Amino acid sequence: MFAKSSAVGVKSSPSSPSWPSTPSVPSTPSTPSAPSRPSSPSQAINTTPTDASIIRLKKSFFNVVMFNRNLIFSWKQIYLDQHFSALTQYRA
Structure with missing residues (x-):
């Protein structure tokens, strides 16, 4: 039993060097993503608003305005x- 426990202790000690290796694994995917980031802003600069995007923007703005309008009217x-229910109670 003591031999098994010592073997477990030996296995746990190599696991501690494995922790520094795990942060190096995420660093490799981050390097390919870095070149892709500058390409997306350049595409955004070159894009011009289409009629569909303008219509979508107008519809979303209209929905926001109508929602706020309905909210105000419902509270009013x-x-x-x-x-008026208080007035009718006093009259009756």
Whole structure:
């Protein structure tokens, strides 16, 4: 049993040098991704807005405006309903 425990201890000691090797593995994928990063901004500079992108932008802006408008009207309606219900209670 002592021999097995010593063998486990020997196995655990090589695992500690393996930890420095694991950070080196992510460094290799990062090097190919570095050249790809400058290419994407250059493509973004060269792209011109198409009609479809302009229409999508207008639709999204319209949806935001309408959502805020409906939100304001719904709160106004809740406030007015509470106000008039209080008036009708006093009259009745």
